[in-house]
Amino acid sequence: xxxxxxxxxxxxxxxxxxxxxxxxxxxxxxxxxxxxxxxxxxxxxxxxxxxxxxxxxxxxxxxxxxxxxxxxxxxxxxxxxxxxxxxxxxxxxxxxxxxxxxxxxxxxxxxxxxxxxxxxxxxxxx
Amino acid sequence: xxxxxxxxxxxxxxxxxxxxxxxxxxxxxxxxxxxxxxxxxxxxxxxxxxxxxxxxxxxxxxxxxxxxxxxxxxxxxxxxxxxxxxxxxxxxxxxxxxxxxxxxxxxxxxxxxxxxxxxxxxxxxxxxxxxxxxxxxxxxxxxxxxxxxxxxxxxxxxxxxxxxxxxxxxxxxxxxxxxxxxxxxxxxxxxxxxxxxxxxxxxxxxxxxxxxxxxxxxxxxxxxxxxxxxxxxxxxxxxxxxxxxxxxxxxxxxxxx
Numbered sequence: 001x002x003x004x005x006x007x008x009x010x011x012x013x014x015x016x017x018x019x020x021x022x023x024x025x026x027x028x029x030x031x032x033x034x035x036x037x038x039x040x041x042x043x044x045x046x047x048x049x050x051x052x053x054x055x056x057x058x059x060x061x062x063x064x065x066x067x068x069x070x071x072x073x074x075x076x077x078x079x080x081x082x083x084x085x086x087x088x089x090x091x092x093x094x095x096x097x098x099x100x101x102x103x104x105x106x107x108x109x110x111x112x113x114x115x116x117x118x119x120x121x122x123x124x125x126x
Numbered sequence: 127x128x129x130x131x132x133x134x135x136x137x138x139x140x141x142x143x144x145x146x147x148x149x150x151x152x153x154x155x156x157x158x159x160x161x162x163x164x165x166x167x168x169x170x171x172x173x174x175x176x177x178x179x180x181x182x183x184x185x186x187x188x189x190x191x192x193x194x195x196x197x198x199x200x201x202x203x204x205x206x207x208x209x210x211x212x213x214x215x216x217x218x219x220x221x222x223x224x225x226x227x228x229x230x231x232x233x234x235x236x237x238x239x240x241x242x243x244x245x246x247x248x249x250x251x252x253x254x255x256x257x258x259x260x261x262x263x264x265x266x267x268x269x270x271x272x273x274x275x276x277x278x279x280x281x282x283x284x285x286x287x288x289x290x291x292x293x294x295x296x297x298x299x300x301x302x303x304x305x306x307x308x309x310x311x312x313x314x315x316x317x318x319x320x321x322x323x324x325x326x327x328x329x330x331x332x333x334x335x336x337x338x339x340x341x342x343x344x345x346x347x348x349x350x351x352x353x354x355x356x357x358x359x360x361x362x363x364x365x366x367x368x369x370x371x372x373x374x375x376x377x378x379x380x381x382x383x
Contacts, residue, residue, distance in 0.1 A: 028220040033229025035219050051281075055158045058207050058286040060278030066288065068177055068205050069158040072281030092231070094220045105220070107210055109279055125282040126210045126222075 007082075010117055014080045021047045025077065026096040027089070044084055048097055050075040075106055075123040081113075089121055128298045128332060129197045129264060130180045131325065132314050136261035137178050137202070137250070139321075144252075145176060145245035146225065146238065147206060152177040159209075174224075176206040176242065183295065192350025197295035199269050206242050207286030208235050235277075235285040243273070243287055256317055263310040265293035301334040303344040340371040 022045040029039035055071035057063050077095055079087065095106045106123035113119050138153045145151075150173040159175055185198030213222035213230040222230040224238040252258045270292035277285035296310065305311045311333075318326045342362040345351070356362045363371050 030221075033221070033231045033234070035221055041220075054281065056278075056281070058205075058278065058284050059276040060280050060284075063276070065274070066205065066276055066286065067179055067203070068155070068175065068207055068286060070209060070282060070284055071158040072209070072211070072284075074281050096220070105215070107283065109283070124210060124279060126213075126215075 006116075011082050014082065014117060018045060018047065018080055018083070022080075023048055023097065023099045026098050027087075028094040028096070029089070030092045030094065033092075039088065043098070044079065044087070046077050046079040048075065048077050048095075048100075072125045075125075077106075077121040077123060079119040079121070080117075081119045084119075087119065089119070094126060095121065095123055127197060128311075128329060129295050130200065131329060132311075133200070133202060133261065133264050133295065134178060134180055135318070135323065135325065136257050136264065136314070137204070140249050140252070140255055140257040140261055141176060141178070141204075141246060144249035145206075145242050147174050147176045147242060150175050154179050172209075172212045174206070174208040174212045174238070174242070176204060176246070179203040179205070181290075190349050191355070193297070193348060194350055195298040195300055195348060197297055199292050200265075200295040202291045202293055204246055204289040204291070205286060206239065206246070206289075207284060208238050209282050209284035211282055232277075232283070232285075235283075236275075239275075239285060239287045243289060246289065256313075260310065260314050260317060263313065265295050268293045299333060300344055300348045301332075302337040302339040302347065304335070305333065342368075342371060 024043055024045055025048060026041065026043045028041045029036040031038075035041075051073040054073060055069050057066040058068045058070055059066045081087070089108055089111055091108050091110065093108045095108065097104050097106070105126040107126040108121050109124045110122045111119070112122070134153050138151060141151045142149055152175060155175075155177045159172065179202075181201035181203050183198040183200035185196055189196060208224060210222075210230065213224050215222045224230050224234045225241065228234045228237070249255070250258050250261060268291055270290075272288075272290040272292075274288040274290065275286070276288075277283075299305055299309075299311050305315075315326070315330065318329070339347070342356060345361045346353075346356050351359070351361065353362075357365075362368050363374070
């Protein structure tokens with residue numbers, strides 16, 4: 001990976017943000033529904049933000065032909081990739097917020113790894 | 127209407143414990159699935175659900191006069207689903223299962239839903255279950271069966287199926303008219319009594335069994351006839367006998383004035 005001139009500033013900003021806002025989360029990696037033996041479980045520190053609860057029908061919208069309603073919220077985990085450069089995450093991996101009440105579980109729905117600052121995991125409830 | 131109530135109660139009882147959703151069967155649920163039947167937040171492992179609803183019905187022909195007791199082709203809906211929050215999780219490995227030995231992947235969700243669909247069919251066609259028998263006896267036939275499917279992955283990964291059954295629901299028993307012991311209503315009320323169902327007293331009061339209407343009054347209720355219409359159709363006895371409605375059956379000879 002080639003360095004860029006803004007990297008020094010970027011790393012300093014991320015480290016400062018993480019020092020205040022990051023929380024410990026446990027990542028468990030999966031392959032085909034089973035724990036992936038090549039990627040052991042780790043605990044990292046990253047910024048976790050959970051969205052406001054919104055309820056929708058099971059079809060995801062307000063489709064009136066479906067009666068059952070689910071209240072579930074999107075969440076995002078922002079990981080400092082310069083701190084964890086070897087981290088590989090794929091959809092279905094499980095994130096556990098070990099420092100939150102009840103230690104809630106999330107599963108990775110999509111990954112945004114192209115940001116200049118962070119690896120962003122879009123999470124769904126589990 | 128009583129037939130709709132009966133349909134829901136019978137299906138609800140027939141499905142209890144018969145599917146992967148176990149006793150997580152709901153009747154006409156409105157609130158979101160974050161809360162259980164008592165309104166408490168479900169923080170423990172949520173279970174997959176089944177909900178039953180009686181939806182609309184429309185009768186546009188065959189309504190003799192004003193037969194409001196008719197039920198018509200009624201939509202009976204069974205909705206069941208599974209979300210990523212509803213799988214069984216092993217707390218050490220974080221691995222989850224929808225069914226024993228089957229990991230909670232997307233195709234497993236769909237497999238689970240079809241398994242439940244089959245279990246629902248097995249439960250409602252069970253010849254040995256008194257509740258299923260009552261559910262079957264409340265309609266003369268099923269007119270239409272529709273299977274629907276949906277899924278979503280915005281806040282949580284969820285998939286659901288809907289079984290929409292349009293059945294020719296029996297008309298409600300007419301108010302005041304005694305119920306034949308062989309009728310489905312007698313069976314239903316006997317069954318409700320064996321489980322001491324909380325709805326039973328109200329339902330019974332709606333039957334009007336304490337009233338003892340005259341025959342022509344029962345007919346007027348059944349068809350919604352005005353007095354003039356009933357007289358014109360000779361549903362009522364001759365005018366002098368209208369209020370007493372004596373039994374003319376044993377009469378063998380009528381002597382003129």
